[in-house]
Amino acid sequence: MQTITITGGHTLQGTIRPAAAKNSVLPLLAATLLCAGPCCLQNAPELSDVDTSLALLQAVGAKAVRHGPDLCTLPADVRDLCGEIPPHLAGAMRSSVFYLAPLLCRTGMVRLPLPGGCRLGPRPVDIHLAGLAAMGAKVELEGEAVTLRRFGPLQGTDFTLRLPSVGATMTLLMAACCAMGTTVLRGAACEPEVCDLVGFLRACGAQITGEGTPVLVIQGRRALGGVRYTPLPDRIAAATYAAAAAAAGGQVTVAGCAPRYYHAFLTFLQDCGVEVRPGESGVEVARDPARKLHGGQHLYANGWPAFATDTAPLAAAVLLTADSPSEIYDHLFANRFACAAGFAAMGACCRAEGRRLWIAGGADLHGARVQAPDLRGGAALLIAALAAQGVTELCDPGHIRRGYADLPAELNSLGAHCSVQRGKIPERERTTG
Structure with a gap:
């Protein structure tokens, strides 16, 4: 088991650039199964979820490898593909759900054990399944798994999502590209990552209109070829670096990620008294550590363009030492604030309290031994440790590697003092083989 040791009290200085967005790269990798030519995703981060996705592609018969910073896939013959997704890979990440549509379209059948990931509360896949059923798929729920079959091609449909789920919008986009006729998705998610998937599919030959709006129109049965594609930069990683500068103090330039992608978070930092100087493709974040941050914030996390749910724990870390109480409510996840x-x-x-986090502010943070409960909560604890006096030990930080290639090293490049220790595996956790 790993432990990250953080010595707080050091201001941050320098420039940092986020890699491609995790929340784009994972569905794009699944979408490559639909392509009749080779695909290359550029500047992809080295994340554990990306590693799991590559392993999943290989497990179902596709060819996917990393070449330096790029991820490359080769078209798979349908005779080599298998619709059975291994349970250990499905359970490792929520994004295994993105393989439902591509494998159903390519093989005619897909079986998915219920996906895992962070324990953020109920995250149902019912919208994915309802949309695919509307296109003609037969859905069979069996205990801890779901099986989908099609008898003939999927059919275009006019489908309204009961809420703007990013994952379901992406699943139905991929399925609609292979369906006969026209599909209209109403109530679709508008997040930048959805627009990025549309951009990828369109570059491969799909005909899609309406990205960035709640209504998407897809003309199906277009042959999809290969493409060399650069996914958008990771706006949540960019927000993480900005939050670290706000909590620890100093001056950090987050380059290569347009401020419009995380405008709500940057506005929050400004409201807290942080200097935010945006440019066309980057932003400078500065804070004098001797000056108190302003509290009194009432944040409501929801779908785009509202305050992003993944940034809610990061905002909480910034507000811990602010001069007055604040509160954050997360509309999307019931257990967002396990941190x-x-x-x-x-x-x-x-x-x-459920979806709401109340923060008194005015804390004199000190080092402690804490545990990372999930991906963004773990990052938030690391940020809080930067502002604390003394040494913090962040235990079991494996979740953090799902969304950041090496967050301690990235923060160290700005002047933080973080180190990673790898402890012995307890006897009861060892496996033979």
Whole structure:
């Protein structure tokens, strides 16, 4: 088991550039199964979820490898593809759900054990399944797995999502590209990552209109070829670096990610008293550590263009030392603030009540031994540790590697003091083989 040790009290200086967005790269990798030519995704981050996706592609019979910073796939013959997704890969990440549509379209059948990932509360796949059923798929629920079959090609449909789910919008986009006729998706998600998937599919030959709006129109049965594609930069990683500068103090330039991608978070930082100087493709974030941040914030995390749910724990870390109370409500996930226990161990007065986190502010943070409960909560605890006096030990940080290639090293490049220790595996956790 790993532990990240953070010595707080060091301001940050320098320039940092996020890699391609995790939340784009994962569905794009699944979408390459639909392509009749080779695909290359450029500047892809080295994340554990990306590694899992590559392993999943290989497990179902596709060819996918990393060449330096790029991910490359070769077209798979349908005779080599298998619709059975291994349980250990499905359980490792929520994004295994993106393989439902491509494998159903290519093989006629797909079986997916219920996907895993961070424990953020109920994250149903019913919208994915309802949309695919509307296109003609037969859905069979069996205990901890779902099986989909088609008898003949999927059919275009006019389907309204009951809520703007990013994942379901992406699943139905991929399925609609292979369906006969026209599909209209209403109530679709408008996030930049959805627009990025549309851009990728269109570059491969798909005919799609309406990205960035709640209504998408897809003309199906277009032959999809290969493409060399650069996914958009990771706006959540960019927000993480900006939050670190706000919490620790100093001056950091986040380059290569347009401020419009995380405008709501940058506006929040400005409201807290952080200097935010946006440019065309980057932003400079500065804060004098001797000056208190402003509290009194009431944040509501929801779908685009609202305050992003993945940035809610990062905002909480910034607000722990602010001059007055704040609160954050997450409309999307019921257990977003599992990091509150770690904040409290570091001396913060905060309370999670369902979807709401209440933060008293004014904390004198100190080092403590805490545990990363999930991806963004773990990153938030690391950010809080930068602002704390003394040494913090962040235990079991494996979740963080799902969204950041090496967050401690990235922050160290800006002047943070983080180190990673690898402890012995307890006897009860060892496996033979």
